[in-house]
Amino acid sequence: MGDERVAEARKLINEAGIATFRSPEAAVDAFSNIALFYQNQQLLQQTPPPLSQLAKPDQAGAHILIESVLAERRKVLTEMESKALLAAFHIPITPTILAGNANEAILIASQLGYPVALKIDSPDISHKSDVHGVALDVLDAASVRDTYNDMIATVRRLRPEARINGVTIQKMSGKKRGRELYIGMVTDQPFGPVITFGAGGTMIELIDDRAVELPPLNQFLSQRLIQRVRAADTLGEWRGAPPVRLESIEHILLRVSEMVCALPQLREMDINPLIVDESGALVVDARIVVDQAAPSLHDYDHLAILPYPSNYTQDWPRRGGGQYTLRPVRPDDANMLQDFVRKLSDQSRYYRFVSSLRELSVPMLARYTLIDYDREMALVAVCKERLPTGGDEITETERMIGVSRYIANPDLSSCEFSLVVDDEFIGQGLGSRLMLSIMDVARHKGLKEIDGLVLTKNSNMLKLMKSLGFQIQTYVDDPDFKLCSKAL
Known part of the structure; x- marks a missing residue:
């Protein structure tokens, strides 16, 4: 009965383009779906490289x-x-410095400055606290001596089979109002390495506050990982303590992501605690497990998600001055790709797409920019342009001037290519460079042959293929095309 009374009002609202719902629960579900869709769209845009833009690590x-x-x-x-x-x-x-006896421990503690922390050092003991192998805030030499001797005796009694190297000495972090966090890495059987983040400290298992993310990470994914744990609520102003420096946590997450990408031998990692305050973050304790890396044909085969292949990025000089960059396509290239296609001549668009289309549809843009780098590759050539924005202001933007692409065939030994160059840059060697580079990538991926169909009337493309050593044959299924193929 109630629904009938508001039917006319609902109709008017719907005609105005405003959604209506029959219950608050349905409205909440719809809003939740919109939020989830937006989040998923953001995640689709993330293609982090294996190494961040930070200082180069000592691999x-x-x-x-x-x-x-x-x-x-x-x-x-x-x-x-x-x-x-x-x-x-x-x-x-x-x-952290290892002491082999009590006298060494006293000397090291004096050099580091009090107060210090003492921890048992043994390859057979993962959780030091379980065997009373951790002592904090040791204030003087006598306490260092007594703590050292007591710790060695206790650990030997509780774990007589454990190999003991000695006791490590480290200065207390000094972060009195720091928050204790955890960053880890585990190896999942189907997904490979997984990065974990959450609350740290001695009660980590009891608190059970963790979020996970597949590497590689970038700043967006790192921020998202931090925001998904309950401990994030303590990182702002908390019980009189100022907000922590979030950038320092993001920095360490990016570095851990680099480690996971660069070191396939990693099996487990526990950074606990990571103490962070307004001045930054500091790793106080860490445990890492390694093993022999599984045989692989390519880099990053141990990852579930291949990182952005930045190793294929190259800079090349342009004829007449300047340079252009050749790099793998990214999801955020969609708008630039659309502009590139729109500016092509009708003939160039037809030669590439065998269609009279004037622009790419949204699904086509997604298909051409959200690619699986493992079985396909698209290299885009981009150059810098300086455009006036009004008055005396000049804005520098990127312009796409060419695209080469291959998609691996189901046999995983051959691939099909495509190539298109901005009409303004035809005849400047850009097409040759795009083809040579895409063939290098295909060869690096282990493919043995590359081929493609070229319209018979596309004489410039056929001339280029011949100069690159392609065999050109009549395509038996359609005489309007030539089949161009080359062994890699």
């Missing part, structure tokens, strides 16, 4: 450290080794 040193551990038939790194691996990727750590 060679990291590999040497891991290989030395595996050569000793060990998989669990000591705290000092774990921190050394983190330091190779410029992750801030507390300086």
Whole structure:
């Protein structure tokens, strides 16, 4: 009965283009779906590279450290080794020094300055607190001596089979109002490495506050990972403490992502606690497990999501001055690709798409920019343009001037190519460079042959294919096309 009374009003509202709902629950569901759609669209735009724009890590040193551990038939790194691996990727750590006896512990503590923390160092003990292997806020030399001796005796009693290297000494972090967080990495059987983030400290299992993300990460994904845990509520002003420096957490998440991408030997990682305050973040303790990397044909085969292949980016000089950049396509290139297609001549558009279309549909834009870098590749040539924006102001923008592409065939040994160049840049060697580069990528991916169909009346393209060593044959299924093929 109530629905009949508002039917006319609902009709008027709907005709005005405003959605109506028969219950609050339906309205909430609709709003939730819109929010989820927006979030998914944002995630589709994320194609992080394996390495961030931060300072270059010492990958060679990291590999040497891991290989030395595996050569000793060990998989669990000591705290000092774990921190050394983190330091190779410029992750801030507390300086840690190993003491082999009580006298060494006193000397080290005096050099570092009191108060200090003492921790048992053993490749066989992962959770030091379980065997009373951690002592904090040790204030003087006598306490260091007594704590050292008591800790060694206690651990030997509780874990007589454990190998004990000694006790590590480190200065207390000094972050009195810091929040304790956790950053980790686990290896999932179907998905490979997974990065975890959440609340840290000794009660981490009890609190059970974690979020996960597949690497590689970028700033957007790092921020999203932080926002998804309950501990995020404590990172602002909290019980008299000022807000923490969120950028420092994002920095470490990006660095951990780099480690996961660059080091396929990683199996587990526990950074706990990561203490963060208004001045930054500091790794106080860490545990890393490694193993031999599985055989692979290509880089990053251990990842579920391939990172943006920035290694294929190249700069080339333009005839007549200037330069252009050749790089893999990105999801955010959609608008630039649309402008590129719109500016093509009718003939160039027809030669490329065998259609009279004047612009790409939304599904086509998504198809051409949201690609699976594992089985296809699109290289775009972009150059800088300086355009007046009114008055004396000049704005520098990017302009797409060419695209080459291949898609692997189901046999995974051959691929089909396409090529289109801005009419203004035809005859300047851009088409040759795009084709040579896309063939290099296909060859690097292990493909053995590249072929494509070219309209018979597209004489310039056929001439280019011949100059690049392609075999040109009549396409038996359609005489309007030529089949161009080349062994890679």
